[in-house]
Amino acid sequence: MKATIRDVAKLAGVSVATVSRVMNQNGYVNSETEQKVNRAMKQLQYVPNQMARGLAGKRTKTIALILPDISNPFFPGLARGVEDIAQNNGYTVILCNSDDLGVKERSYIEVLKKKYVDGIIFATNNLVQEDLERLEEAQIPFVMLDRAPDMKSGCVITVNNFGGAKAAVEHLLDAGCKKIAHIYGPKELVTARERLEGYEEVARKQPWYTPTLLVPGDFTIDGGVKAVEALLRNHPDVDGIFAGNDLMAVGALKALNRRGISVPGEVAVCGFDGVNLTEITQPELTTIAQPIYQIGELAAKKLIERIDQSSSHYETVELGVSLIVRDSTQKS
Amino acid sequence: MKATIRDVAKLAGVSVATVSRVMNQNGYVNSETEQKVNRAMKQLQYVPNQMARGLAGKRTKTIALILPDISNPFFPGLARGVEDIAQNNGYTVILCNSDDLGVKERSYIEVLKKKYVDGIIFATNNLVQEDLERLEEAQIPFVMLDRAPDMKSGCVITVNNFGGAKAAVEHLLDAGCKKIAHIYGPKELVTARERLEGYEEVARKQPWYTPTLLVPGDFTIDGGVKAVEALLRNHPDVDGIFAGNDLMAVGALKALNRRGISVPGEVAVCGFDGVNLTEITQPELTTIAQPIYQIGELAAKKLIERIDQSSSHYETVELGVSLIVRDSTQKS
DNA sequence: AATCGACATGTAACCGGTTACTATAAAAAT
């Protein structure tokens, strides 16, 4: 019913090995023979069975992207970057939502091993050293985002969180803020810690600095709302807020708005990430933008590179971030 | 190096067939034998090779989700619904962004065929009858969103666009609007047409109705902005806008805001879709919410049902939508 | 006693590719 390589071989009057050579462009094949084979393939509408290929050749042309939750506005852009590059290179992407749960991540890894994916991109942070080592053992190339584990293989892509945070606070100072608070994300996340450190680096030198200007959020909108409410109780006079990510900045905006506090008039707000959301708030949000799409692209490129050359040396790349000034910090 | 079914068989002192039976829980197996096999599997850390399974058994436990663009805020929620259900049933999801381009969709279908995915969910609308027929021929179960093509197999999931649109306009009337405009999406899309029809159904009966209250948008934020600008030139006195989707509603909000027109004070705005964005605008957007996540879940459920029972009768399901009233229509 | 069906397990073909190895002719090198 469905044409196989043997059907093609028969029709073209050659052996299966020759057909395989034509398909994979390897080994010696006379150009006339090649024509014959190609004609036969066309005539039979031959579609090689990837599964058989994978079984025999150990390549599935499939990579996986494990992220916490595709619904989080940070990830669709990233996923898109990954998918575009993958597609350009003949790869297909399996999407996995881990909800930042180590168990789920681990269970996904098992499934992905069974499916023989060629590589994995992790945009999550819950694997322990041991899990990564198991991956190395299994010879599965991988790329991680935002995390620099201690190992010999793998590739890590990070952004300059520290520098970005510093830039954010400096920008708020430039905008005339006299007392700047920071809503930080979960301390377990390096990104959150680095941003916090960036804030402190600049803030500590200011006369108004006091540790209670640091309030915890959890990288969600609601966390931002609550953080601001708490903040205003202690510091009714803050006039600048640097949120550890855009979602919390949006929450901050909401909370301030509810309280009737004008942004940027009374309080300036700056986020971090550069997700699309920041363009639709009122006022639009100033933010430290990560090159989200490019991170995805780069992750995919690096991974495919590793797969193709089976190179596995450890490598880390840091990308820059950029301050995007919008209305939320434009005191005029 | 890596354990195969034969290794397990040898260690357990049985044949490969028996091991296979134990794995797939089919055929007769003595419970003692089963224990032995299970022990052997554990001892060797045996992980069945899905590829070999797929080759032999014709099942890959993989489905694909083809959507226009995961960056569009409508889709992450949907994708999440699909993925969750898939995961619960042991399936893995391949994500494909088609940018609403027929060519890309078709090329994806080819790739997916090669990879022997067990089924496909389409959240796009650019396939012609012929493409679908080819899928039927290839015996690949599929589920489509928002579109009812004329065929014998396949499953279609839609929402009540017409009813939702009517509800939107009625709500605007209730809110006291005296002249309601509609920004409609691309006429090629059924969803856009149905919503437009819903608007007309109600609006036509109103004294203020005139065709120039219908302005084209393209389902993007920018389209919404431009539509409102055009609208205000012809009808500076509109006091209600029903946008064909949330993105355009956000655009409308932006445009009105720029013009210094207050929402909902001077103009009330209502969107359609119920994406998260609607909760972060200022004012928050009233919208007709689709059960986005549930649509994804349902699509995945229906697809898996079809795969498992290889039932292929044509089926269509319509889900309800719900009006979510927020500030953008609360003239007080 | 012969027949039958439920139970248990093994053998080997098969899925559809890849590729190591072999064979042969023609061109190049010695």
Next chain:
DNA sequence: ATTTTTATAGTAACCGGTTACATGTCGATT
């Protein structure tokens, strides 16, 4: 003239499962 090398193509094993078919046991049925 002989050896090597290069170009071309075929044979068959192999990847790691699934499963049709064969074989055999044992209690139940006739």
